[in-house]
Amino acid sequence: MTAGLLLALAALALVDSTSFGTLGIPVFLLLASGRGQVSRLLIYLGTVAGFYFLVGVGLMLGLSTVVDNFGEVLRSQAAYWVQLGLGVGLFALSYRFDPKRREKLGKPERRFEPRLGGPGAMVLLGLTAGLLEVATMVPYLAAIGMMTTLDLLVGQWVPLLAAYVLVMVLPPLVLLALRGLAGGWLGPRLERLRAWMVKHSASTVSWTLAIVGVWLALDAASHLFSS
DSSP states (O other), X not given: OOHXXXXXXXXXXXXXTTXXXXXXXXXXXXXXXXXXXXXXXXXXXXXXXXXHHHHHHHHHHHHHHHHHHHHHHHTSHHHHHHHHHHHHHHHHHHHHHOHHHHHHTTOOOOOOOOOOXXXXXXXXXXXXXXXXXXXXXXXXXXXXXXXHHTTOOHHHHHHHHHHHHHHHTHHHHHHHHHHHHHHHHHHHHHXXXXXXXXXXXXXXXXXXXXXXXHHHHHHHHHXXXXX
């Protein structure tokens, strides 16, 4: 385990921390009125962090087995055709969220703003956010791939995964602390950030789906048509 690996993982975790699920929704929760604001945020972040950690453990434990047992199948022509179809499908789906296209069609712009509730609702919201981002957690998958290729021991990669998800949810925790110390100064800025995220949420979803779709399609095409 090198300093370069730790820095790379930290950088990937910080990229992951800027997603709608790890930063956008926490900002909404920070700005929500009513009692239980802090507890709602902590329950939500704990759910997201736990979800990511369990997904990472599953990938670390199962990825090598999958590759060993099904490596040839995953690298077959049929598998690459499925991947190509998935990539094209995600790219096409991105247009359903594109604000400019919806405006041309005369359809209202899609906007994503979470609804608040009790602890159970926050757990459900965290799980839903994690599930929706599974297909787009490219930085996390890159981190898993890096640790897998290095053949780290369980006692090495488990703390790394825990540290990764902690860094990933650190920005909203910092915002929570800053709001407690300087709420009057930070509140208006968070409100502007919330308004900006609501305005651009559909565009962000559209671009994310498009980028992942293009990446999957190009990777599959490189194997299907290289010869």
